Amino acid sequence: DFKPRGERSFDKPFDKRDDRAERDDRPVFKKSFDKEGFEPRTEKRPRTNESFEKAPQKDRAKDAQRRRVGEFEEAPRYNFKRAEEQYAKKIQPKDDDGLVRLNKYIANAGLCSRREADGLIETGQITINGKVVTEMGYKVNPGDVVKYGNRVLNPEKMVYILVNKPKDYITTTDDPEGRHTVMELIAGACTERIYPVGRLDRNTTGLLLLTNDGELAEKLMHPSNNVQKIYQVELDKPITAEDFEKIKEGLELEDGPIKPDDLAVVTPDAMVVGIEIHSGRNRIVRRIFESLGYEVLKLDRTVYGGLNKKELPRGKWRFLNEKEVVKLKYLL
Structure with missing residues (x-):
């Protein structure tokens, strides 16, 4: 995924802005962001809505x-049979009889997660063919009528x-x-x-x-699953080399310490920064830069769980x- 210097999108020249620092005044950084997920600044897109x-x-x-x-x-319609055979056995034992466990059936019906389904079963809120079922490992047979209250649950696409x-x-x-x-x-x-x-x-x-x-x-x-999230952050002023290192090494915010998985300057003027982070804390990316006196003008999530734009x-x-x-x- 790494590209030679000069071939990456952010190695291309950018138009200068009158209110930005001249090249001689810009901070010097030791690395630039080689990973995919960042885009050079372009002209403002027209509103799509x-x-x-x-x-x-x-x-x-x-x-x-x-x-x-x-x-x-x-x-x-997705067929995960091959994937389950290859990967699911690494996570949990595979059912040999081909029947679906009740908690999975409930989750597949879109009612809630499998963990939350366990709570519904345990508290007697699920009935099968008119009878309350509290057995955690119960398996649903073809033709069974599974209900949550008066709602019939059908595994949907x-x-x-x-x-x-x-x-x-x-x-x-x-x-x-x-x-x-x-x-x-x-x-x-x-x-x-x-x-x-x-x-x-x-x-x-x-x-x-x-x-x-x-x-x-x-x-x-x-x-705990450390799902990858990459953001492109446009700041109101160039980030200094000192603040760059502070963020990279980790900061102490009001709700605890935070350290990004990776950090890089995306544009030559040091006003666009790329940050990779897996934390899901509220407004975490904005708060990181605001804690050092920067205003986030634009924040764009460019990669999520390996998916890109x-x-x-x-x-x-x-x-x-x-x-x-x-x-x-x-x-x-």
Whole structure:
């Protein structure tokens, strides 16, 4: 993945800004960021949601479909049998009888994660064929009617959608204040109810995953799994060599210490910095730079769990392919 110096995107010349430091005054850094995931600053893109905002409600789903890119016109059906045979046995014993454990059945129905399903079973909130089942290892047979309260649970098709989130959209399924949500970007993409995995601030742009796979969402958000996240940060002034080293070595914030996995200067003027981090703490990237007196003008997530923004313009979305989902599910 590493490219020779001169061939990388951020080795190309950049237009100077009148209010930026001249080359002789810029700090000198020992390394530059060789990893994929960063983009040179370009001219500001036109707002992608302008037509969406003006469209009547009935046309919004059709407009959102025009945002779709990639090879799939509808959510594909994934076959994880080969992946389970190869990877699942490393994590847990494989059932030999081909039946589905109850907690997995509940998770596949999109109700909650497998761990949360264990709690529902243990507290007697799940019935099978009209009888309460509290046995943790119970296996569901074909034809069994599984209910949570009055709701019949049916394993639904898993859907995985990657969005390149624009600015001014909030990461929630709805908003009582009437602000734009990320759900508007993928309206009409599928009939299944999907949810964002984690959050991006309203003013933060970049990659966001939406799915109805509760088990995967829990895995990706758990800090112990060290899911890779790379951000491109535009600052209000060039970062100094001293502050660069402070961040690289780790800082003490109000909610505890934080140390990035990698850090680099992306542009020659030292006003755009790349940071790789796996922490999911609230506004963690912004708070790192704000703690040293910098204002974050733009924050863009360019890589998430190995997924990147290649061929996914701002405001567009696509379905993940099977290979990508397998990598996420088994943290490959």
